[in-house]
Amino acid sequence: MSVELRNISKRFKDVVAVDNVSLKIEKGEFFVFLGPSGSGKSTLLRIIAGLEDPDSGEVLIEGKIVNEVDASKRDVAFVFQNYALYPHMRVYDNISFPLRMKKYPKEQIQQRVLEVAEMLGITHLLEKYPYQLSGGEQQRVALARAIVRRPKVFLLDEPLSNLDAKLRTRLRFELRKLLHDDLKTTTVYVTHDQVEAMTMADRIAVINKGRVVQVDEPSLLYEKPKSVFVASFIGAPSMNLLVAEATSEGVRMGKHLFRVRDVSVKPGNVIIGLRPQDLVPGEGELTGTLVGVERLGSGLILHMLIERQEVTVYVERGRIELSPGESLSVNPVGPLYLFDPETEELIGISKSFSVELSS
């Protein structure tokens, strides 16, 4: 079912948690709210669930305004970051709880609980108490409790952040497959982890300081960030953002001159963005000093100084052997992003540019 937010605002005393947010989540979509902690993304999810009341604006589920509908009647399922299982109930009773509240007949409850337990591979845990389970098992029980109801919408608040890295990677794949591909239910997923967002989402809303900064498909967010915030938040390592000056000949950063042919830039200060993956060490016009190397196993992150500004370069393994202090040249092979330093918004993306050394 579709979910729509219209001009939603919410403040806690003096802090604006959500600032005039409007967006529409389509039926069956896997939608992710992505933002740093304290950005208001969880508050937004809680407003959809009915756990918080917005100060202004409307929440619509299936096209109906639900502002006055209590959380218990909205027919949405919510998975909490700490799972919020009922500690005094066995797993079976935890999963069947929503059905018991709706007074389903006993046989039907049993049938559905067993079906869901089977689906999630937790049939052997049904007689246990939550404290006897591992984090991953608790996570599955929380999911089962959400799924068993066949709700209109799934709301998940950082459901993987309490798990270890390996389990997290596996579950994010499983979760999307289950909720999106198999159950085909509208899902709103909150996370601060951009990798999680990129791998799972149909569309992502990037949220910063209570505002929706950009809503797009994952690949578009990466390729066409609308602002400095999105550019630096999406992608790992994050995009190099450097201070430069636009002149009549091109964009100048110290003695480096970027001749931009396909974007017109007004003279004045400008922020240029280069992805670490788009910088190739070797013969190139961008020269600086290497200051450090991080070894990831799968590759290297080089930290270098160009014109006294820090630049990171991502290299695949074995392609470079250098020690800090040595000078290094890199060649930009990807697009050059240009941002306005005042508004921090994108001016343009240049795919046709060259770098020259001149003073």
Added chain:
Amino acid sequence: MVGERIVKLFLVVLLYAALVLLSLVYMMPFIRSAVASFMVWAQASRYPPEWIPNPFTLDNYIKLFRLSLFPRWILNTAFLSSLVTAFNLVTSSMAGYAFALLSFPKKNALFSTLLALLMVPPFVTIIPNFILVSRLGLVDNLFALAWLGSASISSIYLMRQYYLSLGREVFEAARIDGADPLKVYFYVALPLAKPALGAVAVYQFLGSWNSFLGPLVFLRSVENFTLPVGLNFAFARSMWVEYTPIIAGSLLASLPTIVLYIMLNKYLIRGVVVTAKKG
């Protein structure tokens, strides 16, 4: 190395000596009562105090059991204490739940007002309460006395803090799962609050078992007396009080509360530990 060990040992001995001394000071009244209950009043009231009963006498206990109303008073006290405890379990678990988890207008103002009432000494409310009770024609009625003690601010506060310590998510989860506030209370809040309910029960039971002022003011006829009031009544002479039988009676009276404490002790401590882990 050896020197260090000796210093450490010395410190441990010192620490234990201090602990033993302090616990002796703390237990002194109890030991004194136990000893004095086997003394004649002439010896028990002597100064400086004597510690070995001479002559050893069971007279005090015999006097107690010669009182035909003694069992009746025990029953009255048990009845009153159970009623007060039961009332408090209901009122504090519900009010605490409302203050911790529900939202309603002026919630915080109401709660602050409630806490401010803790500052009012009980003696101040005795006269208005007495007028109220007597207008209702309920003086000398154990139910009326229980009703007066049916809610306690400190218990409400204790329950509220306990619910808050459990974290709001588990209650929110129940709400999302389709439970209305009353169902959340019965299915989630109440079962999870068992340790706190145990604490409230012990405090309330002990408090009303030992209470003196309320029963003294609100009860009139001898057969309605509770143990503390009854004992005082039985052994108060016009100019002096014969304390040794009262001491013996108090000792007997404290037995059930001690048993109750030992029974619930484990439970209480486990409750505290669970809260600590959560917090």
